[in-house]
Amino acid sequence: MPGVSPAIRAAILESRPSTRDAILRWRRGAEYRAAMAAFADCPPDDPGPATAQAERLLADDVWLGALLGPMLDAFAADPFFEPPFKPSRDALRTGAILFDCPAASISASVTSAAAMAAMAPPTSLIVSGRVQVMRTLGAGGARLRRWRAEPLTPGFSAASARRCEALGPRLLADGETHRCDGRVEAQLLEGAARDVVSVVATIRAGAAPLMREYAIADRRLLRVVSADDRASRTEMLLAFLRLSGRADAACQFEAVTRDPAFHLRWAAMREWLALDARAALPRLGEMAVEDPNAEVRAAAGLTLAAARRRVEEARCRG
């Protein structure tokens, strides 16, 4: 891979102050502040208000154009300008996150019609757990295939999950805005004759804790994935506490055994038992009886006898 020439390196460094100034001006601008204000008071547990705000913002051509305008102008003036947009890229899509706040994120993407035509058709679909509002700027003649899944409940179990249901396809139209409730719905683009350009608001408020992947062929559940980075980070950190021998962190383990996410509750108990079974035992007994998820109750019940035996053996050894 060729190195960066001194001239290019100098140009990159030279553009940094103007990049920083442009980004500061943009964040202080009316359009960015309008988005911050729109989502500022949205409750964290109800997607309705944030969804309504996203639909209002994305339907506003003037707002969207004015939001992107300063960034496009900065690009035109300086090829080394670095916009503050986190990019994402895969075989089909190129996109960037334009706006991000605790309640929602707004991203823009271009889906390649040529890549779509060249790729094998997808074999699975994702029920993402989050409500999305999609503004189609260029429909490209594409359709949306759509599915509906059962709602996630506290007693969810992969073994008893019902198949998702195929819904009728929807033809995209230039300029339209539509909502996909990713807590129970999934959609996939297909049949694009030209590239599809869209802006999507993803609502974090009221999101389901899990994503579900289903096979398109038979609509059976294939895989369950955490939809919450906080839950996955917590799992890793509890493992780190165990490996570090931090038995003094009992209150942290205990608190996570009461988390709304059933898999996280059990992950916390597993780590706690592996660190300090004596301290974890009373809470394990409670979970075997009163945890709202049947799989957690069953796992706690199965483990309880072994944990009691280990504690009793230690007491006898004395």
Added chain:
Amino acid sequence: MPLIQMNLGEIAELGTQVAVHGAVRASEIGSDYLFDLIVAVAILIFESSPGG
């Protein structure tokens, strides 16, 4: 009093296995998030014991 520690193999697992966040791509969530997650924890471990 010494700690009583169970092997993870002795502890039951849930029937519903839940993969880590970022294990499947959905909208802007993808492997970048998984990478960020792992790096963040690695940094924390390094900062906790930089010489270890």
